[in-house]
Amino acid sequence: MIESDFYGFAKQSKKEWLELVSKDLRGKDFEEALVSKLWEKIKVEPMYFLDQPDSEMLFHPESEIPGMPPRVWTNLASVEVSEEKIGNGKALKLLNQGAEGLIFLVKADTDFKILLKDIQLEFVEIFITPLSEPGRVISDFQHFLDNSEFPKTDLKGGLLWSPTSSAIKTGQAPDYDLAKRAIEIFEDYPDFKALTIDFSRYAEAGGNGLQELTFGLGEIIETLDQIGELGNKILWQNLIFHLSSGSEYFAEIAKLKAARVLICELANLYGLEYKLEDVHLLVSNNHFTKTQLDPYSNLIRQTFEGMAAILGGVNSLWIKAEIGNRNQQLFERMAINVSTILRDESQLGKVMDPSAGSYFISKLTEDIKEKVLDSLKSLEQNGGWLSSFEKGILQSEIRETREQIQKKVLDGELTKVGGNKYLLPSQANSPQELEDFEETQLQLKPSRASYLVENKKES
Incomplete structure (x- = not known):
């Protein structure tokens, strides 16, 4: 990261940047116009500042062999x-x-x-x-x-x-x-x-x-x-x-x-x-x-x-x-x-x-870490993973999220290239062979965001 004053521009504070953004919005609400939501819980801002130091993570021990690349998988x-x-x-x-x-x-x-x-x-x-x-x-x-x-x-x-x-x-x-x-x-x-x-x-x-x-x-x-x-x-x-x-x-x-x-x-x-x-x-x-x-x-x-x-x-x-x-x-x-x-x-x-x-x-x-810790705390206070599994609570939460996404894809609210938009010409009207999808109350099986589209196309 470059710390020196390389370009010669005057430093701007976060407050000054936000004031300029507010001016450019001409009265529009900042949150409504520029802030989106990730996974319905995390705010995604339009700009970011160095509020806390960030350091390189080690994903594995450094190699003892000379000439090996820093990163391996x-x-x-x-x-x-x-x-x-x-x-x-x-x-x-x-x-x-x-x-x-x-x-x-x-x-x-x-x-x-x-x-x-x-x-x-x-x-x-x-x-x-x-x-x-x-x-x-x-x-x-x-x-x-x-x-x-x-x-x-x-x-x-x-x-x-x-x-x-x-x-x-x-x-x-x-x-x-x-x-x-x-x-x-x-x-x-x-x-x-x-x-x-x-x-x-x-x-x-x-x-x-x-x-x-x-x-x-x-x-x-x-x-x-x-x-x-x-x-x-x-x-x-x-x-x-x-x-x-x-x-x-x-x-x-x-x-x-x-x-x-x-x-x-x-x-x-x-x-x-x-x-x-x-x-x-x-x-x-x-x-x-x-x-x-x-x-x-x-x-x-x-x-x-x-x-x-x-x-x-x-x-x-x-x-x-x-x-x-x-x-x-x-x-x-x-x-x-x-x-x-x-x-x-x-x-x-x-x-x-x-x-x-x-x-x-x-x-x-x-932000992801903080939200997960909050959710994990709630999970443990309600009896932990096994209790949630046996009562079908965690399965219901996953299914609710899945159904929301699949419905958005079906309605065209969420674009899925090759699924509900920009289909291959060979797939535009061809029938699909869809696998049967059945879950018991306690099971979770792999699915697809475009499943309802594919099912509708088949019928």
């Missing part, structure tokens, strides 16, 4: 496994195309020896997502590790599962006993985390950024309270945090930075010396922002959501490929390339925290 790609040999072939292909980490979506009785054949695990982050029966999937992976000679210190990644995220997916009670077992199984694997708190599930279901952070932090507190006998240090060492990056570009950057600060401060409240660079954020692009009508517009959304994730401090970036398109291999390759291009061509790895020094981002980060 892992480029993830996913493999849904139906048959181990096919899954292995796809995984090797994705690694050859630029993936640096793999997310395996697996069912029970998976043979990991076949699935991971020829994959050099010491150089790749591995994440396991159970599609069903998580206890059996964890046992399958444990069996593979116990029968391999792979050094425990070389395994990196984690289980993309937690009892709370599983409860939101299925509508069933959280299985905290399985969480304890997972932590005990992977206790000797220092860089493989046993639990992932899935903040993104709320955003995928249509919630806004404040709800995503509030309920995600509530999950952390609930999990720690339920299995705290294992020890706070062990629990925090076994946590990854999965967040989403959505359509509100600058807000997504600030949201991720606020999440890192809030998680760190929460850990400190539990008596740990937890630093910002100790927080591992896995960030994926948001399914809710996409439209089934135009996969090419979705590619643009993937790119700026990925960029927001990087500027916000992602450690593992998962750009999800478009599903259900004829050119599936093309879309999978392009999803991997988003991260590669942003690092190698856009040079986003040249600076640790490019948004540091932006008064707007700094103020927005602080």
Whole structure:
């Protein structure tokens, strides 16, 4: 940040600037004319001033290897496994195309020896997502590790599962006993985390950024309270945090930075010396922002959501490929390339925290943090995350937000390029094959902002 009087202009106070703005408005109300609302709760001002110092965040420890860029993140790609040999072939292909980490979506009785054949695990982050029966999937992976000679210190990644995220997916009670077992199984694997708190599930279901952070932090507190006998240090060492990056570009950057600060401060409240660079954020692009009508517009959304994730401090970036398109291999390759291009061509790895020094981002980060703390305090005063889940309160809040957004898109009040405006000619009158969307009272499922438009178009 430049502190010297480089340009020679006289300094203007905040009061003087506001007086000039008021004069230019010619009697119009300042708030009504120039101030907007983010997520219906945060004021977005037209100008920002240096009211408090802002410093660069460390998103990860500085590299000890000479010549390494200041900023690094892992480029993830996913493999849904139906048959181990096919899954292995796809995984090797994705690694050859630029993936640096793999997310395996697996069912029970998976043979990991076949699935991971020829994959050099010491150089790749591995994440396991159970599609069903998580206890059996964890046992399958444990069996593979116990029968391999792979050094425990070389395994990196984690289980993309937690009892709370599983409860939101299925509508069933959280299985905290399985969480304890997972932590005990992977206790000797220092860089493989046993639990992932899935903040993104709320955003995928249509919630806004404040709800995503509030309920995600509530999950952390609930999990720690339920299995705290294992020890706070062990629990925090076994946590990854999965967040989403959505359509509100600058807000997504600030949201991720606020999440890192809030998680760190929460850990400190539990008596740990937890630093910002100790927080591992896995960030994926948001399914809710996409439209089934135009996969090419979705590619643009993937790119700026990925960029927001990087500027916000992602450690593992998962750009999800478009599903259900004829050119599936093309879309999978392009999803991997988003991260590669942003690092190698856009040079986003040249600076640790490019948004540091932006008064707007700094103020927005602080505002998000304050609102989330207020909401989290209210959540805890009303019994905490588990009580809210069991009563269906948090689900109702997310659904209310989702329905408001979907109605705005349907009515044209909110523009969705490729959804309700600027449709592809080939999609203008073609019928859609929409999946059935049913939730129980306790479930939250991924949806899309343009779902009602797509449903109306089909009918």
